[in-house]
Amino acid sequence: MTVTPGWYMTLAAVLFAIGLLGILVRRNALIMFMCVELMLNAVNLTFVAAGRALGLIDGQVSVFFVLVVAAAEVVIGLAIIVAVFRQRSSASVDELSGLSG
Amino acid sequence: MMTLAQLGSDVSWMAIAPELVLALGAALVLLIDVQFKPKTGGSLAWTTGFVLAAAFGFALAQWLRLADIPISERFPFGRMVIVDGTGLLARFVLLVVTGLAVATGWRLFERLGRRRAEALALILLSAAGFQLMAVSVHLVMMFMGLEVGSIALYVLAGITRERADSDEAAMKYFLLGSVASAVFIYGVALTFAGTGSLNILEQNQFLTQNILLAPGVLLVGLALCIIGLTFKVSAAPFHAWAPDVYQGAPAGLVGYMAAAAKVGAFIALWRLVDLGFPTMRASWAPVVAGIAALSMVVGAVLAAVQSDVRRMLAYSGVAHAGFILTGLLSGIDGIRGVWFYLAVYTLQLVGAFGVVAAVTGASTSRSAISDFAGLGRRQPVLAVVFSTLLLGMAGLPLTSGFIAKFGVFQDAWQAGFEWLVIVAVLASVIAFFFYLRVIVTMFMEEPSGDDHASVGVVARWVLALVAIVTVVLGILPAPLLELAGDAVAR
Structure with missing residues (x-):
């Protein structure tokens, strides 16, 4: 059996679903953040697999853009998490209940 | 295959x-701050105003010679960017709104002190991002614009980081926003797999x-793209972040954060569904209509039970x-109504949050409706301005909100x-x-209780102007409607 790009896209879909599920069930901001990264990497895998299957370079090139965006999100996200941690000594999103109504 | 020389x-x-001007302006603001360390914000304010x-001016120059630009020059940068009236109107x-x-x-x-240069630079950068989003016809380009705009907004939400509420707003906005971005780009990847192109027109x-x-695969991709973008415009059921962020930031x-994201994302959504996927209208139209109906009902019902003005506005x-999604359903000509609605609503939104900031303090996070009690006596100008803006949002006849609502409803009715x-x-x-x-x-x-309401001279005039525009556009909407009609034609 050969591993076709379709398998990679299926794997990517599974990874994306795991990431999304993690966002929904985990309560630690850092873990949730890692789940977002997992989703973005699933996107990268989809891009590469689709680009390979279609014989287009666009898929591989798009990955660079997604990577850069993910890096920028890490910078901002960790800064926000650190700021929250300093205020509350906890990175659990359950602590974030000051705003409601 | 395109060679490098052709590119x-x-x-x-x-x-x-x-x-480009906005991005360079952001750098300029930061440089001025580092070099001259101004004690007051005057020089930065002037710089920002000049940059905007x-x-x-550049957008206007392009608008004036738009009819002369041949179709071959309408899609520069390898067909990533589109030069058209809609994109220019979105920039206007x-x-x-930014100004x-x-x-x-x-x-x-x-009040931000030395942090004000960062805040101004971030505002300029995010405006550049959302503008790029509104003029791109390439999905990865659209994603980049979305992210440049959104990431700056995450920081702005938490810029008063000493307040726990501000942190909380930033964290919620960031986590949910980055999930939405991931969903959007996954949708892009799937539409790429389905069509073999990332360009909307191709x-x-x-x-x-x-x-x-x-x-x-293509339908799932399109659905994910729509979900990602409707999240950014805070349409139900993807609206959960909006009240908390509006209240905590x-x-x-807040006025800028709410308005800018809406303009960028709605124009992008219009380009995606009406320029890219008109052939699959039968598939996406019911979804968009469902999201629109749910948003209207959920928004109106939950707003009625809020005791905080900002949550109510959210x-x-x-x-x-x-309401705006309703306008998107009427096909490619619907952009006229959508643009008009966006223009008048974002104006009212920024004005309304300007009043909220003046009444409850620019950096606080509590703005109970009871804080506004007796404002008509304390600050008659602010009270009249706020009333006008709220009535405009409600869509009372003789305000711009009525014309906007009427326009999108009419389009949607004709579209069936x-x-x-x-x-x-x-x-x-x-x-x-x-x-x-x-x-x-x-x-x-x-x-x-105490009266904290205070408003600067410039802010007072600007707010009054926004209120006057709201009324004038309600009585004489023709010029702006013609402008929007022109945009579609070009």
């Missing part, structure tokens, strides 16, 4: 001049020339997102979404109730 000839700096005016709205937000929220920038070409036997910035924003228009009218009736409640509180109730 080079394709570069048209004029096409993205407003965005220059960007507006975004630049005006108004900085002017009305200036109290906040004064995708449309592919879909008109081929009959898809198994469009499953510094009041002087939920009313959800309802407005539903009669049931949606009926839902929309009912939601508008509910909406009247909660807008009127604030107005009654301002004029009928006695002031309670």
Whole structure:
């Protein structure tokens, strides 16, 4: 059996679903953040697999853009998490209940 | 296959001049701050104003010679960017909204101290991002614009980081926003897999020339793209972040945050569904109509039970997102109504948050409706301005909000979404109730407690101007409507 790009896209879909599920069930901001990264990497895998299957370079090139965006999100996200941690000594999103109504 | 030389000839700096000016302006603001360490914000305010005016000038210059630009020069940068009236109108709205937000929220920038340069630079950068989003016809390019805009907004939400509420707002916005971005880009990847192109126009070409036997991947991709973008405009059921972020973020910035993301994402959504996937209309139209109906009902009902003005405005924003989505359903010509609605609503939104910031303080996070009690006596100008803006949002005849609502409802009715228009009218009736409640509180109730309301001279004039524009556009909407009609034609 050969591993076709379709398998990679299926794997990517599974990874994306795991990431999304993690966002929904985990309560630690850092873990949730890692789940977002997992989703973005699933996107990268989809891009590469689709680009390979279609014989287009666009898929591989798009990955660079997604990577850069993910890096920028890490910078901002960790800064926000650190700021929250300093205020509350906890990175659990359950602590974030000051705003409601 | 395009060679490098051909790519080079394709570069048209004029096409993205407003965005370049904004990005360079952001760098300039930071450099001025580092070099001269100004004690007050005056020089930075002037710089920001100048940058916005220059960007507006470039957009205007392009608008005036738009009819002369041949079709071959309409898609520079390897067909990533489109030069058209809609993109230019989106830029006009975004630049005006940015200027108004900085002017009305200036109290906040004064209080931010040395951090004000960062805040101004971030605002300029995010405006550049959302503008790029509105002029891109390439999905990865659209994603980049979305992210440049959104990431700056995450920081702005938490810029008063000493306040726990501000942190909380930033964290919620960031986590949910980055999930939405991931969903959007996954949708992009799947549409790429389905059509073999990332360019919206090429995708449309592919879909008109081929009959898809198994469009499953493509449909999932399109759905994910729509979900990602409707999240950014805070349409139900993806609105959960909006009330918390609007309440926790510094009041002087919320108006900008809400308005800019809406303009960028709605224009992008229009380009995606009406330029890229008109052939799959039967698949996406019911989904968009469902999101619109849910947004209108959820927004109007939940806004009615809020006791905090900012949360109320957030939920009313959800309802407005539903109204604008109604306009998107009427095909490619619907952009006229959508643009008009976006223009008048974002103006009212920035004005309304300007008033909230003046009444409850630019960096606080509590703005109970009871704080507005007796405002008619304490600050008559502010109270009248706020009433006008709220009535405009409610869509009272003789305000711009009425013309905007009428426009999108008419378009949707003609497109065959009669049931949606009926839902929309009912939601508008509910909406009247909660807008009127604030107005009654301002004029009928006695002031309670201390009076913190204070507003600068510039902010007062700007707010008054926004209110006047709201009324004038309600009585004489023709010029702006013609402008929007022109944009579609070009």
